[in-house]
Amino acid sequence: MSESDRIADKFTQWQGAGFDATRCPVRDVLDHLGDKWTTLIVIALAAGPRRFNEIDRLIPDISKRMLTQTLRNLERDGFVTRHVFPTKPPSVSYRLAPLGHSLLGPLAALIDWAEARHGEIAQARTRYDRAEGSSEAA
Amino acid sequence: MSESDRIADKFTQWQGAGFDATRCPVRDVLDHLGDKWTTLIVIALAAGPRRFNEIDRLIPDISKRMLTQTLRNLERDGFVTRHVFPTKPPSVSYRLAPLGHSLLGPLAALIDWAEARHGEIAQARTRYDRAEGSSEAA
DNA sequence: CGGTATCCCGAGGGATACTG
DNA sequence: CAGTATCCCTCGGGATACCG
Numbered sequence: 001m002s003e004s005d006r007i008a009d010k011f012t013q014w015q016g017a018g019f020d021a022t023r024c025p026v027r028d029v030l031d032h033l034g035d036k037w038t039t040l041i042v043i044a045l046a047a048g049p050r051r052f053n054e055i056d057r058l059i060p061d062i063s064k065r066m067l068t069q070t071l072r073n074l075e076r077d078g079f080v081t082r083h084v085f086p087t088k089p090p091s092v093s094y095r096l097a098p099l100g101h102s103l104l105g106p107l108a109a110l111i112d113w114a115e116a117r118h119g120e121i122a123q124a125r126t127r128y129d130r131a132e133g134s135s136e137a138a
Numbered sequence: 139m140s141e142s143d144r145i146a147d148k149f150t151q152w153q154g155a156g157f158d159a160t161r162c163p164v165r166d167v168l169d170h171l172g173d174k175w176t177t178l179i180v181i182a183l184a185a186g187p188r189r190f191n192e193i194d195r196l197i198p199d200i201s202k203r204m205l206t207q208t209l210r211n212l213e214r215d216g217f218v219t220r221h222v223f224p225t226k227p228p229s230v231s232y233r234l235a236p237l238g239h240s241l242l243g244p245l246a247a248l249i250d251w252a253e254a255r256h257g258e259i260a261q262a263r264t265r266y267d268r269a270e271g272s273s274e275a276a
Numbered sequence: 277c278g279g280t281a282t283c284c285c286g287a288g289g290g291a292t293a294c295t296g
Numbered sequence: 297c298a299g300t301a302t303c304c305c306t307c308g309g310g311a312t313a314c315c316g
Contacts, residue, residue, distance in 0.1 A: 003242050004234075008185030010249065015196065025256035026177065026249055034172020036309075039164065047146030052278050058153065063310060068279060078262025089277040090316090096142075099258055104142050106247040111148065111164055113244040118163035120237055124216025174289075190298050201290060206299060227297040228296085280315070287308085295300075 032077070037062055037070045039107070042096070045080060046104055049095035074100065170215070175200055175208045177245070180234070183218060184242055187233035212238065 014024065033039050037059070044050065044058045056067055071094060074080040079100030085091045096104075152162070171177050175197070182188060182196045194205055209232060212218040217238030223229045234242075 003246055004184040004239065007181055007242055007246050007249070011181045011184065011196075025252040026181075028256065028259070029248065029252040030171055030177055033168055039168055043145055043149045046142040046149065056278095058149075064279070065281095065311090066309060069309085076263055076266040077259045078266075084278095087277095090279095092278060099255060099262070101142065102255065103251065104145055106244070106251040108141055108145055109244040109247045110167065111145070113241065114163040114167040117237060117240065118166060121166070121215045124237070125214055128214040128216075194298095201292095202299065203291090203301095204289065207289090222298095225297095228299095230298060278316095280313100282313085283311085285308105285310085288306090290303105290305085292303085293301085296298095 037066055038074065041070055041074065042079065042100060042103060045094060045096045049093045051091060051093050175204055176212065179208055179212065180217065180238060180241060183232060183234045187231045189229060189231050193232065217241065
């Protein structure tokens with residue numbers, strides 16, 4: 001119960017102080033995790049540094065375009081660092097910066113939760129859709 | 139370090155087992171948290187049940203359209219329950235279901251992280267943009 | 277190898293107006 | 297009060313082709 005109270009309190013405080021949606025840290029972070037590839041890339045880098053095409057192979061259905069773009073954003077926000085080795089052909093490696101690494105804890109909590117509750121969610125969804133279906137015309 | 143290893147291991151396992159992007163629990167959950175309003179609504183309901191227009195007021199810049207839609211999704215996935223009181227005019231209240239309530243823990247971890255690291259992220263961003271700007275034509 | 281540049285489509289979501 | 301229904305426009309992101 002105190003967990004929900006803590007969150008509720010935070011929310012109330014945000015309400016009080018202007019609540020610049022643009023400056024809201026939560027929005028800021030969630031927008032990030034919300035996009036299609038960020039989280040997967042962070043996870044892919046959890047084990048250690050990887051090269052561009054390595055990541056590309058680890059995440060089969062990502063395009064180079066989105067891989068580059070997402071890595072750039074992660075770099076911009078200080079989550080990953082980019083190292084260029086001027087070999088021939090060039091080789092670039094990405095690794096989690098301390099900031100990115102520090103995200104792994106909270107992220108792991110969320111992943112564990114997701115895995116634990118995924119079945120429940122799927123059930124709820126089926127139940128809801130079944131109820132909807134029966135009350136609607138085909 | 140073991141935190142990152144745990145995640146890395148999970149990732150490797152996903153790789154091994156087909157990795158149906160569609161059935162990936164993480165994708166499933168993150169897509170949810172990623173959209174613009176879900177998280178805010180969950181937080182708004184943390185303190186207790188709220189009526190439709192109450193939530194609308196708590197989150198100033200949401201439209202009725204998105205509020206309804208997001209609440210429906212949350213209901214569908216079993217995060218919130220909807221109670222209709224047939225008064226005149228009707229009154230509808232939403233509250234977190236146990237499933238939704240159980241999300242508050244992991245979510246709080248993420249929020250705490252976001253608040254703690256937000257400054258760092260902003261700094262990294264400024265630094266990156268400054269470096270970018272200096273190397274680019276106006 | 278590690279990217280950019282372009283084109284393009286569909287979904288997310290805002291604004292507004294109407295309803296039981 | 298608690299929604300629906302429409303319109304419309306932005307923009308995330310896929311496909312493809314090209315570059316140092």
